[in-house]
Amino acid sequence: MKVKKTISMIGTHLLLTILAVIWLVPILWLVVTAFSAHPGINTWRFFPESYSLNNFYRVLFKPDSVLQYMAWFKNTLIIAIFTCIVSTIFVVMVSYAMSCMRFNGRKGLMSFSLILNMFPGPLLMVAVYFVMKMIGLTNSHVGMIIVYSAGSGLGFLIVKGFMDTIPTSLREAAKIEGASEAAIFTKVVIPLCKPIIVYQIISSFLIPWGDFVLAKLMLNSGISSDFTVAIGLYNMLDKGLIDKNFSAFCAGGLLVSVPIAILFVIMQKCYVAGVTSGAVKG
Amino acid sequence: MKAEKDQKSENKIKKAAFGNALAKGDIWVKLSTVIMGAGYFARKQFVNGILMTAVQIGFILLVVLFGVPSLSKFDTLGDVQMEQTFDPLTLQSTMNDYDNSFMILLTSVITLFFIFVFILIWIWNIKLVYQLQLKKERGEHINTFREDMRALVNDRFHITLLALPTVGVVLMNIIPILVLIAVAFTNYDQKHMPPSSLFTWVGFDNFKNLFTNSITISFGYAFRKILGWTLLWAVLATVTTFIGGILLAKLINNATTKWPAFWRTLFVIAIAVPQFVTLLLVRNFFANAGIVNTICSNIGVTGFLQNIGLVNPRLTYIPFLTDPNWAKAMIILINIWVGVPYQMLIATGVLMNIPTDQIESARLDGANKFQIFCKITMPYVLFIQGPALITDFVKNINNFNVIYLLTQDVFITSDQLLANSNAKEVDLLVTWLFRLTNEYYNYKMASVIGIIVFIICAVFTLLSFSRMIAGGREEEYR
Numbered sequence: 001m002k003v004k005k006t007i008s009m010i011g012t013h014l015l016l017t018i019l020a021v022i023w024l025v026p027i028l029w030l031v032v033t034a035f036s037a038h039p040g041i042n043t044w045r046f047f048p049e050s051y052s053l054n055n056f057y058r059v060l061f062k063p064d065s066v067l068q069y070m071a072w073f074k075n076t077l078i079i080a081i082f083t084c085i086v087s088t089i090f091v092v093m094v095s096y097a098m099s100c101m102r103f104n105g106r107k108g109l110m111s112f113s114l115i116l117n118m119f120p121g122p123l124l125m126v127a128v129y130f131v132m133k134m135i136g137l138t139n140s141h142v143g144m145i146i147v148y149s150a151g152s153g154l155g156f157l158i159v160k161g162f163m164d165t166i167p168t169s170l171r172e173a174a175k176i177e178g179a180s181e182a183a184i185f186t187k188v189v190i191p192l193c194k195p196i197i198v199y200q201i202i203s204s205f206l207i208p209w210g211d212f213v214l215a216k217l218m219l220n221s222g223i224s225s226d227f228t229v230a231i232g233l234y235n236m237l238d239k240g241l242i243d244k245n246f247s248a249f250c251a252g253g254l255l256v257s258v259p260i261a262i263l264f265v266i267m268q269k270c271y272v273a274g275v276t277s278g279a280v281k282g
Numbered sequence: 283m284k285a286e287k288d289q290k291s292e293n294k295i296k297k298a299a300f301g302n303a304l305a306k307g308d309i310w311v312k313l314s315t316v317i318m319g320a321g322y323f324a325r326k327q328f329v330n331g332i333l334m335t336a337v338q339i340g341f342i343l344l345v346v347l348f349g350v351p352s353l354s355k356f357d358t359l360g361d362v363q364m365e366q367t368f369d370p371l372t373l374q375s376t377m378n379d380y381d382n383s384f385m386i387l388l389t390s391v392i393t394l395f396f397i398f399v400f401i402l403i404w405i406w407n408i409k410l411v412y413q414l415q416l417k418k419e420r421g422e423h424i425n426t427f428r429e430d431m432r433a434l435v436n437d438r439f440h441i442t443l444l445a446l447p448t449v450g451v452v453l454m455n456i457i458p459i460l461v462l463i464a465v466a467f468t469n470y471d472q473k474h475m476p477p478s479s480l481f482t483w484v485g486f487d488n489f490k491n492l493f494t495n496s497i498t499i500s501f502g503y504a505f506r507k508i509l510g511w512t513l514l515w516a517v518l519a520t521v522t523t524f525i526g527g528i529l530l531a532k533l534i535n536n537a538t539t540k541w542p543a544f545w546r547t548l549f550v551i552a553i554a555v556p557q558f559v560t561l562l563l564v565r566n567f568f569a570n571a572g573i574v575n576t577i578c579s580n581i582g583v584t585g586f587l588q589n590i591g592l593v594n595p596r597l598t599y600i601p602f603l604t605d606p607n608w609a610k611a612m613i614i615l616i617n618i619w620v621g622v623p624y625q626m627l628i629a630t631g632v633l634m635n636i637p638t639d640q641i642e643s644a645r646l647d648g649a650n651k652f653q654i655f656c657k658i659t660m661p662y663v664l665f666i667q668g669p670a671l672i673t674d675f676v677k678n679i680n681n682f683n684v685i686y687l688l689t690q691d692v693f694i695t696s697d698q699l700l701a702n703s704n705a706k707e708v709d710l711l712v713t714w715l716f717r718l719t720n721e722y723y724n725y726k727m728a729s730v731i732g733i734i735v736f737i738i739c740a741v742f743t744l745l746s747f748s749r750m751i752a753g754g755r756e757e758e759y760r
Contacts, residue, residue: 009538023552090447097440123732127458151454153447182435253559261554
């Protein structure tokens with residue numbers, strides 16, 4: 001019996017190790033290629049022949065007509081910060097209205113917005129592009145912020161779900177003390193929602209870093225310094241440019257991945273903490 | 283007490299039907315149909331009256347100045363072609379006052395939407411004014427403006443909260459959807475590109491084209507092929523990552539597994555890197571002249587695959603992302619790589635809450651691990667995750683990133699019929715649509731495809747969410 005258990009334990013760990021290797025090989029390749037001294041793709045061996053920090057130096061300090069990493073980073077950061085502020089405020093407001101208030105047509109509005117939210121983004125982007133073009137906001141930060149955050153109120157499901165677990169008695173007590181609905185919202189409910197709000201902040205902050213479709217359509221000036229990180233890095237791999245830029249692409253990808261990975265892990269923790277602590281309160 | 287009273291009067295407002303209000307309303311109510319503020323002035327709610335009248339004037343100005351020029355051409359979408367005339371005297375060319383079909387369409391749709399909203403406001407306003415009349419007749423208290431404003435942070439706080447997000451949704455979702463639907467009934471494509479040329483209404487022609495196969499039009503063929511692959515992909519992608527996620531979660535959270543948090547982190551690292559980085563990287567990893575091919579031919583895998591007929595013997599490489607069948611298989615495999623860690627995280631959360639007493643009693647009854655997994659764990663997980671599974675399915679139908687980043691610029695179709703309609707074997711409906719608009723400016727067909735995708739998605743979404751909302755589960759934990 002004990003032998004059998006040991007074998008199954010070794011088997012489990014062996015399987016996990018194999019799987020982990022499969023999952024990490026591309027990441028490892030990203031890291032080693034970023035440090036490669038050879039600028040193009042390494043097609044004949046996994047590890048580069050010689051290592052250097054030149055790619056990072058180029059990405060950070062030597063912008064050229066194709067590679068404008070710091071400008072991309074700055075653009076994306078500005079867009080991300082404002083997107084995150086606007087959409088977090090929108091989502092929290094909508095969630096409170098949907099979760100804590102009772103008004104005519106609430107359920108209808110909820111079903112309607114859930115269906116609307118399911119309308120696939122890529123389908124709408126063409127029309128969105130024309131609306132933005134009419135207002136004259138293509139190729140601008142403001143336009144991108146609007147595109148990412150204006151419709152964000154529809155994504156209220158997770159935060160609302162959390163607010164649903166806050167006991168009604170808390171709000172009723174505040175009401176008896178004479179607090180207005182607005183005061184209950186800002187002073188009672190928001191402080192209780194901290195973990196899920198952090199989750200919302202991080203997840204909306206990450207949208208502009210990962211988005212590819214809308215940015216590609218909206219930022220069509222062809223001027224490299226207007227791009228976001230995703231579009232800029234994608235363009236570096238153009239057929240004519242890939243041989244000169246592949247390892248710089250890896251370096252740039254690695255640089256943007258580190259902060260995003262950290263935020264992603266924090267977000268996951270907050271999500272789990274939010275969901276479980278919410279359930280306990282009931 | 284006050285809140286209760288407000289609640290009651292609010293109910294009455296709802297009950298007061300529009301027709302009733304018009305029939306039984308006094309002269310002020312009737313006057314409100316023309317001047318929206320009239321009813322308020324009569325009840326001494328001057329600020330409300332001024333605001334309502336201002337809304338009305340603003341709306342009329344908007345329609346007259348902005349809407350009417352477009353709406354008047356809405357039936358033809360414009361008929362003045364752009365022409366340039368060169369004046370030999372001033373050596374300057376001048377443009378005539380041409381029509382831009384798209385701007386006409388866009389402003390008309392926006393104006394029609396505003397008119398619709400305004401009619402709703404107008405009806406609501408008359409009901410409200412009639413309500414004021416009734417209150418006055420009964421000698422009830424009529425709110426001052428200050429009290430009305432205070433209600434916006436109290437009983438009517440939801441209006442304050444929802445106002446701005448609603449404007450955003452109208453701008454980013456509703457108007458684009460309406461424009462998209464309208465474009466599907468026009469001939470807006472590369473040959474009819476405003477501003478240099480006009481486009482017009484064509485009725486259901488585009489929908490017919492989508493199901494037509496002829497020498498000139500191969501959309502019917504392409505649509506059938508791509509729809510088939512889209513659905514197959516969505517099913518396979520959802521099922522494989524879902525089951526993979528559960529199995530991985532079980533493996534990591536197994537009682538015999540040491541350091542579960544460490545293993546979990548390893549897998550999370552892989553998905554924490556942004557998708558566009560990993561997918562573009564993987565695409566080069568598996569390129570025809572890429573590193574995997576080098577390794578495979580060095581250790582003889584390429585030769586072996588050629589011998590068993592999986593790789594065309596004329597090729598010197600494995601066409602991971604360039605042969606239709608290989609590419610489809612690779613896309614699904616790579617999607618497992620992308621998706622399983624996400625599902626693992628979710629499944630971990632679900633598995634933690636699984637009722638252990640059931641498993642315990644099943645074990646006492648002599649069930650083995652496999653039986654427990656199939657008869658207890660899976661049904662429980664499916665029960666909890668059912669709606670999420672349908673959501674994932676819909677998301678996969680529209681999974682743009684994986685397909686586009688892996689195959690764009692790499693995969694070239696050899697099927698002439700597909701190429702005629704700008705499609706590729708590995709395309710999903712969304713990527714096809716994106717290419718049609720972004721590269722070929724075929725907006726009419728893209729809109730038709732968009733509507734079809736929406737119908738497919740809406741059916742599945744309704745299936746999943748009718749349960750969630752109708753079930754009344756939202757107050758379960760209170």
